[in-house]
Amino acid sequence: MSNIDAGNQVSEHDLSLIEEEERAEKRRRWLLLLLLLLLALLACVLLLFIRYLRQPEPLPEMIPLPVDVNYPPHYLFSIYGVDKPVGVAYSLRNDRIYVAETGGKRLVKIFDRDGNPLGSFAPPRTMPGERSPVYLAVDGAGRVFVTDRLQHAIFVYDENGTFLDTILGPDLTLSEYVLKHVNNLRPDATFAYNQFEHVVYYKSPGEPERTLPTPEPAMWAPLGIRFDRTGRLLFTDVRQERNAVYLISADAFSPSSWRNFDPPVISFGSTGQGDGQFLFPNSAVADSQGRIYVTDGNNGRISVWDEKGQFLFHFGGGSGEGALSLPRGAAIDERDRLYVVDAVGQNVKVYDVSGPEPDFLFAFGDWGMGDGQFNYPNDIALDRYGRLYIADRENNRIQVWSY
């Protein structure tokens, strides 16, 4: 008995020794693991720190967190120093923001992402009361396309605002027009045209300025303008006779074609309130499937078309959640969320359009003059870091929101 007891005692003692050793071993392993983990974390932090030093940015933009599509953004800050802005665009090429003003001198102003002013520009030879930049779009090369409601034209500038050319109609550019009339024009010749003066100006370096009669005015009134992901240009035409959307293929904008501008154009829509009709369409954007969403301003709705220009359906009219008052500028993000600025609704309404039917997700903003409040907002642009830029017209600022 006692032997057995003793034996038991011994084995119990041994057991507890072994157990203790095992526990110690475990603890060591844990500690080692912890140490490794801590080291890894330190490495991460160091890496992030180094990245931060090279490109200072807030944390959420450095680590793209997976975001639920139904997660509204928050207000970050505002860019001031703009007079009644109605259009805003973002350049992927150089992370710049371009803003079109309808007040004051009516310039297009350039800012960096943090709102530092970088310059401004306007169509050559125009007075403020003769020009009205409204919407803008930036192409892959960084060129800025600006629709002008008073000039009935699309002005094209380089990324710094140097005037390049004017699109005077769906098949006519100013350079093309001048070339048609002037033989061996030097490539560095400059030209200008103001609809309210009745001449076209051109000048070769070292020579006096000369003039030409004005071109036949085109029957169009371009307003909303956007490039889609594939580089096609989408613009809206608000001519009374025929409100429509135009689609111009990407290759039309290669430098060589400027002086022989006659791109294939798809256009769709007409004036009115029925299906497939528009009243003052303010912008047209395409989703990842190629479907086109048109903000049908005075009809208070979004109309949806397939990539060939066949009318599909419209939504956002009527009343209730997600109903629009006066839809204007729009944008689509890479998750196929459609952002629509509602000028009279005084907010931005967001729809998930990835499925067959659009889903209203949420709206952000409300009327007012404080941070995150709007006073007749008109346009929106998205950057690649999850920021949103909204032209807040009567508050004379661009609001920057972020996820």
Next chain:
Amino acid sequence: MNRSHRRSLTISFLALLITALFLGSGASVARADNGPHGDYTATTDACAGCHRAHTAGAPRLLLDDVPNLCYTCHGSGGNGADTNVVDGIYLERDLDTEDPAEGIAGRGLKGGGFVNALMDTDWDGAATSAPTTSSHLVDGSTGTAWGNGDIGSGPGAAIPLSCTSCHDPHGRASTTGGPTYRLLRAIPVNSGATTGVDVEDEVDKVYTVSDTAQKSGNQYFGEDYGTQGDQLSEWCSQCHTRYLAPGGSGSTDSGDPIFAYRHLTQGSPSCSLCHDVHGGTLPTGGPMFSHDVTCVTCHVAHGTSASMGGYAENVEWPDGATDPSGNNRSSLLRVDNRGTCQLCHGK
């Protein structure tokens, strides 16, 4: 129930009532272009364009916010209308002469502009866009409505002014609920008038100054307003009461210490004043564009870019003040200095 609740209830009720009225007023002639103003049908979403769709509360339209709403469509961006009242320019681009749109593309609007105007005010044959020198101030601030009130009541009552003082954005603004010229309210807000003046609507709307007797297309003088001219004189005079003057007022004391001798502003004078029909003398000098002399013969309704020099820039205001002087004294006139007078009197 608190105040704001009561208010939103009242307003919802009003909204219902107004909608019912609009819808109930029966089949109306579809007018060429009232835009979102009026002609509401049962399925209309048209209220939403100006009133927030989802908020049940008040329409939230303070007087000084009104122009911001109107400029959202009628501003220089022309995002929702072709009549850009900021620059006084018509934006439409239909050049089809067989079926012209409601005016000529790029031409000046009849009312002039609130910020810039495209007018040939010096009558030299070329119009250039220039900042306005005077306009009705529509920012909701209070100004003296010169001549407002009865004979002997001083320079005029001070009233706040906005777009909706003169226009009813819902249309059907006549004394009998019918359409009016440019949605003009039969009784302008705060005018103190009680009877109301209906300015007849145009059958075919033309928003731009006309071609007749013009060298450049933007000479504002000589516009023939027809019936609307006389009606507009009476209409303006609901606010500027004592400016309404029949023929002969230039030599008859009205009895008012300030507005004693007044230029004819109402209708046509008798022929014999100018034409000596029997003796065969012709009127002195300049081209008499229209026989009517009304407020809109000499003034535009919104704003002008005319400039004033010499005598014209220092004319005392009716209350005796001389400021502002210079071009600010352009008093909505259609032509520089006293060119307005020359064009009829040719002195």
